[in-house]
Amino acid sequence: MGEKSKILIIGGTGYIGKFIVAASAKSGHPTFALLRDATIDDPAKSQLIQGFQNSGVTILKGDLKDHESLVKAIKQVDVVISCVGQMQLADQLHIIAAIKEAGNIKRFLPSEFGNDVDRARAVEPAKSAWAVKVDIRRATEAEGIPYTYVSANYFAGYSLPTLMQPGLPPPPTDKLVIFGDGNVKAVFNDERDIGTYTIKAVDDPRTLNKILYIKPPKNIYSFNEIAALWEKKIGKTLQKIYVPEDQLLKQIAESAMPINIILAINHSVFVKSDQTYFDINPSFGFEASQLYPDVKYTTVDEYLNQFL
Known part of the structure; x- marks a missing residue:
């Protein structure tokens, strides 16, 4: 494998985002975090942002609704990972437009990290929430943007x-x-492992235009x-x-x-078994612990010990 891709993470101070940022920096990828002025100025986020900088992360100022700032940030990297929260999922259309204009992105990972939304059979209100993720998948594919979708199932935390x-x-x-x-059956994953597996996938040709399922057997x-x-x-x-x-x-x-x-x-x-009712087929995806057997993931058994 050649030089590590430069990675831009959008929504990096959010719940799952901070684990993705940490994993990217730790793995030696040149890592950039796009932050709004309001986030940078938020005292509650200052320690987290300082931690990013201490680990070598470059902070870029920008906003999903500021097209110019988005394009400028995206032109500096090879891979874009979105970790935006539920209320901003639809705003990822702005990221797709900026990636299309920039023309240099090798991989886009939209904000997913839960059930495989194309195979979920959810009732409302989860159905509508996940429908937005489906729309972002289709928009990404329609624009011909190389992608990886990460299905991380349940956040252990x-x-x-x-x-x-x-x-x-x-x-x-x-x-x-x-x-x-x-x-x-359901699947439970430590957020740190989700970060690790996500970053492992960004330069892996096997995960190009596929779904990465984080579904290790012991979880x-x-x-x-x-x-x-x-x-x-x-x-x-x-x-x-x-x-x-x-x-x-x-x-x-x-x-x-x-x-x-x-x-x-x-x-x-x-009830519907949406995390486990289907088999993972190489035509659409791969399981992370099989692709990356070197990763020592935290098992459910180990995770629960902290609450004793």
């Missing part, structure tokens, strides 16, 4: 501290609400298996309350944001 109990403090020690029958668990693992660790049997699909759909319909979208994601994962 979102799901495992509470064992998927929305709104409750971690970790559960008395009862556990389980969606569906508890037998559907695939059903809700019942997670419960059993946690019970073994704490030496205690939890009360388990099973929520059948019709009851879960009723809760989704009656809940306000953001609980309704969290429940809709849980329905997609634990």
Whole structure:
């Protein structure tokens, strides 16, 4: 493999973005983070941004809605990774337009990092949220921009501290609400590993115009298996309350944001089996731990130990 690509990360101070930035800098890629003035001036972000700079990251000023600044930033790099949040997903059309004008980008990774949205069967409001990601995929392909989509499934930091109990403090020690029958398999990944695998893929010809699925075998668990693992660790049997699909759909319909979208994601994962119902075929994607067996990923078993 030749010289490492220069990488621009947009949304680098966000939840998953900071892990992508850290992985890029650590791996020796010349790394750039595009930040808005408001982000740079935000005292809550100052320590994170200083950490970026200390690790050799170049800070560029720009905004998704400032076309000139976007094009200027993109012309300095080879790869663009978007980590923008839910409210800015549609604004990635501005990134696509700027990449098209710049004409130099070897790979674009739009903001994904969850379920494979082309294969998800989500109900509202998750359905509409993910439809935006689908639109960005199609727009990227329509413009002929080389891409990799990263399907990272569940963020461990979102799901495992509470064992998927929305709104409750971690970790559960008395009862556990389980969606569906508890037998559907899901995938849980440490955010640092998501960053590592994402950066591994940017210069890999095998992942060009493909989906990178982060689905390592030791991180695939059903809700019942997670419960059993946690019970073994704490030496205690939890009360388990099973929520059948019709009851879960009723809760989704009656809940306000953001609980309704969290429940809709849980329905997609634990009832519809959207993370595990299909086989990964080389015609459309590859599994990360198979492509990069050198990566020592954090297993669910190891991850849960921090809550003991």
